[in-house]
Amino acid sequence: MADAYTLPAYDPGQRNPYLPYAATILEVITETYNIKSFRIRLDDEKAHREFAFEPGQVGQLSLFGVGESTFVINSSPTRKEYLQFSAMRAGEVTTALHGLQAGDKIGVRAPLGNHFPYKDMQGKDIIFIGGGIGMAPLRTLLLFMLDNRKDYGGITVLYGAKSPEDLSFMYDFKEWMARDDIKVVLTIDKEAPGWEHKVGLIPNVLTELDPGADNAVAVTCGPPIMIKFVLQALKKLGFNDEQIVTTLEKRMKCGIGICGRCNIGDKYVCIDGPVFTQAQLNKMANEM
Numbered sequence: 001m002a003d004a005y006t007l008p009a010y011d012p013g014q015r016n017p018y019l020p021y022a023a024t025i026l027e028v029i030t031e032t033y034n035i036k037s038f039r040i041r042l043d044d045e046k047a048h049r050e051f052a053f054e055p056g057q058v059g060q061l062s063l064f065g066v067g068e069s070t071f072v073i074n075s076s077p078t079r080k081e082y083l084q085f086s087a088m089r090a091g092e093v094t095t096a097l098h099g100l101q102a103g104d105k106i107g108v109r110a111p112l113g114n115h116f117p118y119k120d121m122q123g124k125d126i127i128f129i130g131g132g133i134g135m136a137p138l139r140t141l142l143l144f145m146l147d148n149r150k151d152y153g154g155i156t157v158l159y160g161a162k163s164p165e166d167l168s169f170m171y172d173f174k175e176w177m178a179r180d181d182i183k184v185v186l187t188i189d190k191e192a193p194g195w196e197h198k199v200g201l202i203p204n205v206l207t208e209l210d211p212g213a214d215n216a217v218a219v220t221c222g223p224p225i226m227i228k229f230v231l232q233a234l235k236k237l238g239f240n241d242e243q244i245v246t247t248l249e250k251r252m253k254c255g256i257g258i259c260g261r262c263n264i265g266d267k268y269v270c271i272d273g274p275v276f277t278q279a280q281l282n283k284m285a286n287e288m
């Protein structure tokens with residue numbers, strides 16, 4: 001863990017962490033009415049080839065004259081052709097991002113933050129529980145695990161949203177549902193015409209699925225109300241706080257532990273996180 005009150009040592013050999021890479025959007029995917037994904041490539045070919053990140057790390061995307069916001073890199077480090085970011089329209093930066101097209105330029109400061117403890121998860125059963133845009137950080141870890149499939153036990157993915165129109169990454173889900181080495185469950189809150197999957201709130205479907213807690217890790221991300229009830233469900237299913245991993249979306253600015261925008265007590269989400277176990281979050285709870 002980094003000491004939150006010590007600035008990272010200046011290393012003249014390192015790239016200036018405030019300097020964005022120039023990048024070009026290769027493709028824009030409309031996921032839902034308010035979420036778009038952006039596949040980008042760094043303009044400097046060498047920088048792109050050598051760009052290394054870990055599943056769960058984030059980047060700051062910047063738009064000239066608008067600003068910068070934080071997004072998880074939701075492609076996998078095992079697939080290097082492009083970096084993918086998905087943005088839910090929220091405020092100024094995401095609204096401007098949604099107006100961009102293939103060929104447009106953006107800035108990228110990445111990789112930032114810690115990552116999922118994927119090495120500690122080796123040999124274990126993994127249950128992914130995602131809600132809405134919360135599937136984005138899970139996607140990077142899931143793609144990474146599928147590309148290293150033999151290192152992990154059973155993989156179950158439970159993904160839900162309010163309605164079919166609110167589900168992202170359906171191109172992935174089509175592929176994942178066709179595989180016989182992972183179990184995929186989709187759910188929506190209420191019946192909808194033509195819907196052939198589960199209907200029910202994510203925590204209820206999770207309880208029904210009853211994934212074994214023995215030698216398992218649950219990785220979850222979604223709206224706070226979903227997380228609250230998912231945690232309760234996981235506890236009842238026998239998961240302890242060390243077996244539950246999540247990723248926070250606390251507002252970031254510098255992304256490198258300097259500005260103090262993202263701190264929770266003595267932890268900085270941008271360097272100690274954004275990935276935490278529930279056990280770590282419990283210790284931070286009084287400061288949130």
Ligand SMILES: Cc1cc2nc3c(=O)[nH]c(=O)nc-3n(C[C@H](O)[C@H](O)[C@H](O)COP(=O)(O)OP(=O)(O)OC[C@H]3O[C@@H](n4cnc5c(N)ncnc54)[C@H](O)[C@@H]3O)c2cc1C
Pocket residue numbers: 058067068069070071072073086087088089090091092093094095133136137248249250251252274
């Ligand atoms: C580690 C991390 C990973 C993230 N990953 C993703 C991701 O993959 N995809 C994604 O879509 N988002 C992600 N986010 C969230 C995203 O960074 C924010 O939604 C970001 O604020 C959007 O920028 P914006 O300029 O469009 O919106 P903002 O202008 O920042 O506004 C966003 C929302 O916050 C409200 N708001 C604005 N200013 C304030 C204020 N001062 N106080 C309180 N509320 C305010 C606005 O009303 C609006 O509802 C991530 C955040 C973090 C920290």
Ligand code: FES
Pocket residue numbers: 251252253254255256257258259260261262263268269270271
């Ligand atoms: S300290 Fe600046 S965003 Fe974390």
